[in-house]
Structures are given as structure tokens and as C-alpha cells.
Amino acid sequence: xxxxxxxxxxxxxxxxxxxxxxxxxxxxxxxxxxxxxxxxxxxxxxxxxxxxxxxxxxxxxxxxxxxxxxxxxxxxxxxxxxxxxxxxxxxxxxxxxxxxxxxxxxxxxxxxxxxxxxxxxxxxxxxxxxxxxxxxxxxxxxxxxxxxxxxxxxxxxxxxxxxxxxxxxxxxxxxxxxxxxxxxxxxxxxxxxxxxxxxxxxxxxxxxxxxxxxxxxxxxxxxxxxxxxxxxxxxxxxxxxxxxxxxxxxxxxxxxxxx
Numbered sequence: 001x002x003x004x005x006x007x008x009x010x011x012x013x014x015x016x017x018x019x020x021x022x023x024x025x026x027x028x029x030x031x032x033x034x035x036x037x038x039x040x041x042x043x044x045x046x047x048x049x050x051x052x053x054x055x056x057x058x059x060x061x062x063x064x065x066x067x068x069x070x071x072x073x074x075x076x077x078x079x080x081x082x083x084x085x086x087x088x089x090x091x092x093x094x095x096x097x098x099x100x101x102x103x104x105x106x107x108x109x110x111x112x113x114x115x116x117x118x119x120x121x122x123x124x125x126x127x128x129x130x131x132x133x134x135x136x137x138x139x140x141x142x143x144x145x146x147x148x149x150x151x152x153x154x155x156x157x158x159x160x161x162x163x164x165x166x167x168x169x170x171x172x173x174x175x176x177x178x179x180x181x182x183x184x185x186x187x188x189x190x191x192x193x194x195x196x197x198x199x200x201x202x203x204x205x206x207x208x209x210x211x212x213x214x215x216x217x218x219x220x221x222x223x224x225x226x227x228x229x230x231x232x233x234x235x236x237x238x239x240x241x242x243x244x245x246x247x248x249x250x251x252x253x254x255x256x257x258x259x
Contacts, residue, residue, distance in 0.1 A: 010224040013038035016083040016135075018075065020044045020066050020124060021093030026142055026186065029216030030090060042079040044093070066093045066120030067112070076127040086131040088223070091121035091164075092142040097157035110156045117160035122167060129175065138180045140223055141168045145187040161185075184219045 017034050021027040023045035031041055044066070065071050079086055094117045104110060125139060132139065144161040146154050165183055172181040 009221075011037075012088070012224065014040065015087040016040045016042065016079065016085050017088040017090065018042040018044065018079050018086060018124075018128070019090040019092060020075075020120065021142075025092075025212055026216055026219070027090070027092035029213050030092065030219055033216055033220035034088075039088075040083055042075070042083070044075050065116075066124055067115035069123050072120070072123040073127050075124060076131065080131060085135050086128060087135045087137045088140065089125065089128045089132065089137070090140045090142070091125065092140075093117075093120050094142070094160075097154050100153050101155045113156045114160050114163075117157065118163045118167070121164060125171070129179065132179045133175075136178060138182065138223065139168065139171075140219070141165075141181065141183045142219070143183055143185050145185045147185060182223050184222065186215050186219075 012034060015034075017031075017039045019027050019031050019034075019041065022031050022041075022043035027043075027045070031043060034041060066075075076086070095113055097113055101110075121141060128139070131137075141164055143164045144158070146158040147162040147165045151158060165185070168181050168183055175181075
């Protein structure tokens with residue numbers, strides 16, 4: 001029997017939501033979920049052509065790089081200028097890793113993975129916090145199951161995603177209860193980024209069975225749901241300020257053949 005009792009689902013109609021990495025994959029489909037419920041969207045991505053397609057029903061900030069501090073400040077400033085507020089920040093921007101660690105041609109190339117996947121989320125969060133305090137808003141972080149499950153050919157990527165989890169778990173303590181934080185850890189999700197990468201590494205028969213649309217729907221539900229912990233005598237509410245969404249996948253014992 002579950003010790004959690006569902007309380008309600010947040011109405012996001014009219015809420016202002018900024019999503020990074022919104023031109024494809026999870027970010028794109030999370031944007032669609034918000035749009036269906038009447039949210040006002042500000043979308044950020046590096047691929048402007050794809051972003052314009054996604055942005056048919058939203059305010060589009062233009063292409064930009066979350067690893068650039070000035071770009072991150074611009075994203076927040078333009079959102080506030082256009083909408084006057086910010087309710088949700090969805091930190092989704094990320095890039096993959098395609099070689100094992102010792103095969104990096106230049107070890108400095110690993111920096112870009114950490115810059116985009118980790119620092120990009122922390123930079124934009126820094127500029128968003130004052131506005132999210134005013135709206136009693138939320139920060140959503142799209143990490144990865146690789147933050148807790150070792151995956152060959154993803155050493156630096158996994159480190160960047162694990163860093164996200166620890167940073168935002170700590171930040172949650174610092175900024176609670178004014179701002180709620182939800183952390184999502186998707187497993188093997190079929191996206192434009194992951195499907196070619198995994199098929200190249202593990203062969204054409206490798207199947208990513210979880211659709212990006214289904215993943216986005218689960219994330220959206222997790223963002224909006226709030227629960228009452230029935231195990232607590234004081235009926236402490238857990239949910240927005242302490243939620244973590246995990247999309248588990250079957251993990252079999254085995255080894256990776258680097259040859």
C-alpha cells in the first residue's frame with residue numbers, strides 16, 4: 001500500500017515557462033505538453049531552424065549557447081521583458097559523448113560536454129532565481145539515469161549528469177521553500193541525439209524502446225503532481241520540493257566490448 005496520497009495537479013495555464021534545449025528530443029516534447037495546457041513558452045536552443053518549427057505556438061528567444069554566461073543572462077532578461085515574469089525553468093540542454101575516454105583526440109574536448117550539460121544549467125539558474133522567488137516557481141532538471149548507472153562511452157557525460165543531480169539537490173536545500181526543484185533521470189529514450197549514437201556504438205539491432213513523447217508526458221506529470229506523505233505524523237508535503245523522477249530500464253549483467 002502506497003504511503004503517498006495524491007493531492008492535486010498544478011494548473012499551468014498562463015504560466016511562463018523557459019525551456020532550454022527545446023529544438024528536439026525531450027525539450028521539444030515537454031514544450032508540447034506545456035502548450036497543450038495553455039502555458040506561455042520561451043524556448044532556447046542552438047539550432048534555430050528546428051527551434052522555429054517547435055515555436056509555432058510560443059515566444060521564441062532565438063538561438064543561443066547555454067554554456068555562454070552572457071547568453072544565459074539574455075535568455076532570462078528577454079523572457080522577463082516579454083512576459084513580465086518567470087514561473088518554470090526547464091534545464092534540458094545537453095550534448096552526448098560518442099567515444100570512450102581514452103579515445104578523445106583532444107582531452108580539452110571533454111570540457112564542452114561539462115560546459116553545456118552542467119555549467120549551462122547552473123548559469124541560467126543563477127539568473128533565474130530572483131524571478132522564480134517572486135513567482136514561487138519551479139526549476140526542472142533533466143539529468144540522466146547514467147548519473148547513477150555506469151554506461152561505457154559516457155564517462156564525461158555521466159559525470160556531467162551526476163554533477164547536475166548533486167548540485168540541484170543541494171540548491172533545493174538552499175532555496176526551499178520559495179522555489180521547488182524536480183530532477184528527472186531518463187533512461188534509454190529514443191531521440192534524435194541518442195538513437196544514432198547508440199546504434200553506432202552497439203549495432204543496428206540496439207533498440208531504444210521508450211519513446212520521447214511518453215518520456216515527456218511522464219516528466220510533465222511529475223512536475224505538476226503534489227503528494228502527501230502519510231507516513232509523517234506532521235503530514236509533511238513532499239513533491240515539488242523534493243521530487244525525483246526516475247525512468248528505470250532493465251539493466252543486465254554483462255561487459256562492454258571496446259573492440
